[in-house]
Amino acid sequence: MTRLVIVDDDAMVRTGLRLILGGEPDFDIVGEAEDGLRAMDVIRDLRPDVVLLDIRMPNQDGLTTTELLRAQPGPPRILVLTTFDADDMVLRALRLGADGFLLKDTPPPRMIEAVRAVATGEPVLSPSVARQVIAAATGGPGPALPQAREELGRLTERELEVAVEVAHGRSNAEIAERLYMSVATVKANITRIFAKLGTDNRVQVAMKVRDAGLL
Incomplete structure (x- = not known):
């Protein structure tokens, strides 16, 4: 309940x-x-x-x-x-x-x-409004920050790919199609990304990807 x-x-x-x-x-x-x-x-x-x-x-x-x-x-x-x-x-x-x-x-x-x-x-x-919110949060590319790059370095190559897709405002289904994964696998990757980056939502992931200069 x-x-x-x-x-x-x-x-x-x-x-x-x-x-x-x-x-x-x-x-x-x-x-x-x-x-x-x-x-x-x-x-x-x-x-x-x-x-x-x-x-x-x-x-x-x-x-x-x-x-x-x-x-x-x-x-x-x-x-x-x-x-x-x-x-x-x-x-x-x-x-x-x-x-x-x-x-x-x-x-x-x-x-x-x-x-x-x-x-x-x-x-x-x-x-x-998901894309609007993420676009506003990231605000376009900026200078790469060493701390953000270090944090994203904790991710596996596949997790990083998923994180970048999240930063572009794509849904789980869209990410699954683009990366040839199941939706369940995308969700599992996002859960691990949140844990490794200490984030609570997709907007925070997008901001870290932006700060790392990967957009």
Whole structure:
């Protein structure tokens, strides 16, 4: 059973998410909060597996909340929700270690699938904006940094190939087709890449590839 907490200042959004997710047999919505300050107390008390977190809220926004949660031992998975597909705050949240983000108008089946994926450690980006987010994060080629090159040196040749494809914003299916791998093998490679680089999501991998001068 995956324990969920919903954090959004709009009561209608919280109700909608409860209706979408609450009927799934493997989800248990254990709590909700209307802003980041209240969320910290709720999450501390209830210890959810996944937090669905609005990015724009009064008192304490999702960005600050993400940073504070990631600084704690054993933090929950964080799935950021946003209304806008080019929201700079979303990009900053991903840099801070959020596990992914979805648009609030994501169809219910995709929303359910995304929560399940995040709960198992698989990062999620809305397909419609994944490339935009990664492009904004990398910002084009820059000077190669020795530290980034050293970190990428921990990867096998195949893992490095996958990391570069991730940095170009390609999906697991696209990477599998380009590198003649199964999707399951791509996922396994990405899991190892995250572990070796100490990253939490695809945006952070893309930034390291950029910093190493490989884009």
